Amino acid sequence: MTSIILIQLDLTSDPAARRVVKDETVDVQFAHEAGSLMSLEGPNRYEIGDALITGATGERWVVSRDRFDAKYVPRDEIKHGDAGAYRNVPAAVLAKQMHEAFSIARSDAGDVLHGVAGDWVMQYAPGDYGVVKAARFAKVYKPA
Structure with a gap:
């Protein structure tokens, strides 16, 4: 192809x-070590502290920590930087x-x-x- x-x-x-x-509201974990995850579109390398995101439709991807902090806000009384539910900033x-x-x-x-x-x-x-x-x-x- x-x-x-x-x-x-x-x-x-x-x-x-x-x-x-x-x-969208997403579920977020933060990387404790560098690594890579395979999204539907290809590999996503990440560093310590980067956001490992699972979307509302089940897809997974990575957002670097500096981009994540500017683009997502916590939901459900969690503190920014803790694992849990986040909503994208429109x-x-x-x-x-x-x-x-x-x-x-x-x-x-x-x-x-x-x-x-x-x-x-x-x-x-x-x-x-x-x-x-x-x-x-x-x-x-x-x-x-």
């Missing part, structure tokens, strides 16, 4: 891109549904993620990317 490789993607001027907002991001298989690095020299036709490539900030399966996108993202 051939796929396109996305490099230095900029969705800000792509007419097929949409602005969307995630609406923020508009750019997304584009892809019509063929593709791959993209999460960041410069970051893990490479893979998507199939129908999945979404996400641009959270310049040089900061993700891949979201079509079914998950439909459940947790809404128009901004």
